[in-house]
Amino acid sequence: MSTKTNSSLMLPKVRELSVLERSNIRKLAYKLDVSKSTVGRFVKEHKLRPHTNAIKPILTSSNKVARMRWSLSHIQPLIANDMLKYHPMHNVVHIDEKWFYMTKTSDRPHFAENGEVIFDGKVGIFPFTTMEPAKRKSKNIPRGTLEIKPIQSLNKEVMRACLIQNIIPTIKEKWPENMSKEIFIQQDNDKPHIHHNDADFLCQQPQSPDCNVLDLGYFRAIQSLQDDKVAKGVDELLRNVHSSFDELSPYTLNNVFLTLQGCLTEILKVQGCNSYKTPHMNKERLARMGTLPDVLEVEEGVVKAAVAYLQLPEHDVSTNYDISGVTEAVGF
Secondary structure, rough: OOOOHHHHHOOOOHHHHOOOOOOOOHHHHHHEEEEEHHHHHHHHOOOOOOOOOOOOOOOOOOOHHHHHHHHOOOOOOOOOOEEEOOOOOOOEEEEEEEEEEOOOOOOOEEEEOOEEEEEOOOOOEEEEEEEEEEOOOOOOOOOOOOEEEEEEOOHHHHHHHHHHHHHHHHHHOOOOOOOOOEEEEEOOOOOOOHHHHHHHOOOOOOOOOOOOHHHHHHHHHHHHOOOOOOOOOOOHHHHHHHHHHHHHHHHHHHHHHHHHHHHHHHHOOOOOOOOOOOOOOOHHHHHHHOOOOOOEEEHHHHHHHHHHHHHHHHOOOOOOOOOHHHHHOOOO
């Protein structure tokens, strides 16, 4: 059967599917009972039009310089064969809020040389909810029954309390004995987050969701699993998100960290802008071949050009990101 005939049969079925059932290629292929490559071919042939909600905030000149310094701060100051490597990031915990009506935290998984998962990289999910008595009687519950409700306001005080009372104690409880005890907690400078001058915490540069593994891909992976579960209330939603978080493979999280390092390289190439496409390296194929790297490398010339750009007087932006080591390594 020709591709044209196939698409003419499939497209009416696509229109009958809900937005949820066609929210990604995997789900659409499953619902149509075809392979993912078939759906991908329809997209390339413009028989299906993908729609993405890419997060591309407007950046100021200071934002762009800060993003470059942030990217450089994750590179090891050692050159081998004209290449530098990123830090493994095993001691970096990324946090952010996600409106399943809750937030989650995560850091990079750690594998033994034989591939055994030593630490799955998943610290936990901490819902921003409260218990409130039902104001009215209904057929399901009597008046006064305690119900789970999302909090009405997520502000700096709430976020800081979650960090101190929930996230940090959980990290201490779950952190493997053989891993570095110097732990970096990364969140961006969004308004609900703690103040960027808070003496107890260090934030990444603002307006940079592409520098946080959660926004970059991990939230989407959890959402994909959670979307397949039916929830009739907030309590069921909480259970579904927790179970989706538990089900997600540590290898998925590891792949997102590698994508993050690829994005950091692209940020250096475009001088801090977000006008680049997320790089892909066919990680699944490399993993099957046993050649998937632990960390990515970046060309010395890319790093040197970025450092030279930041040496210009107009790019003297005050940040807490230490790039002295990598600056010296490339000859500045």
